[in-house]
Amino acid sequence: MNVRPALFDVVIRPGDAPPRDPDLFAPVTDACRWMAQLLEGLATTAVEITPREELRKEAVSRILPVAWLAPDIATAILAGRQPATLSGRRLRELGDLPVCWPEQRRLLCFASD
Numbered sequence: 001m002n003v004r005p006a007l008f009d010v011v012i013r014p015g016d017a018p019p020r021d022p023d024l025f026a027p028v029t030d031a032c033r034w035m036a037q038l039l040e041g042l043a044t045t046a047v048e049i050t051p052r053e054e055l056r057k058e059a060v061s062r063i064l065p066v067a068w069l070a071p072d073i074a075t076a077i078l079a080g081r082q083p084a085t086l087s088g089r090r091l092r093e094l095g096d097l098p099v100c101w102p103e104q105r106r107l108l109c110f111a112s113d
Contacts, residue, residue: 020080023088028077031066063092070101073110083109 030053037043043052046060053060069077076082086108098104105111 020078021082021088024077024082024086024091025088027063027066027088027091028069028074031063032074034060034064035067065097066091068097068099070104073101073104073108076110085109 034043034046034049034053037049038046043049046064049060050057073082077086091108094107098107
């Protein structure tokens with residue numbers, strides 16, 4: 001039996017890197033994973049994803065728009081460099097996430113270019 005090791009990326013963070021906030025990190029990674037499932041045809045609706053993830057009824061629909069965060073915002077969150085005012089709870093409870101990236105930066109308190 002020929003067993004191949006799993007391939008994965010190893011990310012080494014500098015010692016002075018800010019700690020990631022798992023409560024903020026999770027909605028970003030979940031939204032991107034769910035969007036990929038929808039785009040790849042592994043799921044056809046957010047409703048279909050909900051029981052698989054064992055979440056409440058509207059949770060997937062509420063978090064899914066996070067997949068459209070501006071790339072610099074998503075990268076900052078994943079690196080632990082988000083503004084102190086941004087929490088996972090705030091991100092999850094946003095009413096409507098603007099599609100416009102400059103508006104997202106303003107709303108989420110990221111410095112504009």
